[in-house]
Amino acid sequence: MELTKEQMEWVIFALNREIDLERMSDEEILDFAKEECGIDTSYIISLQEIVDLFKTYLIGGETK
Numbered sequence: 001m002e003l004t005k006e007q008m009e010w011v012i013f014a015l016n017r018e019i020d021l022e023r024m025s026d027e028e029i030l031d032f033a034k035e036e037c038g039i040d041t042s043y044i045i046s047l048q049e050i051v052d053l054f055k056t057y058l059i060g061g062e063t064k
Contacts (some may be wrong), residue, residue: 001057003050010046 031064
C-alpha cells in the first residue's frame, strides 16, 4: 500500500490532533468542538479516503 505525501501529512496531522485531544480536559474538548465543528469538511473527506485505503489493504485488496 502506498500513500501520497499529502495523504501521509493528513495522517500525521490527524494523529497529532488525536494526541492533543487525549491531553485536553473535558472543558477544553467542548471548546475545541464548538470552534471546529463542521468547519473543514475536506479534512474529514480526505481522512475517510485514507481510512478506506487502510480497510481495503487489511482485507487483502489492492490500493494502487
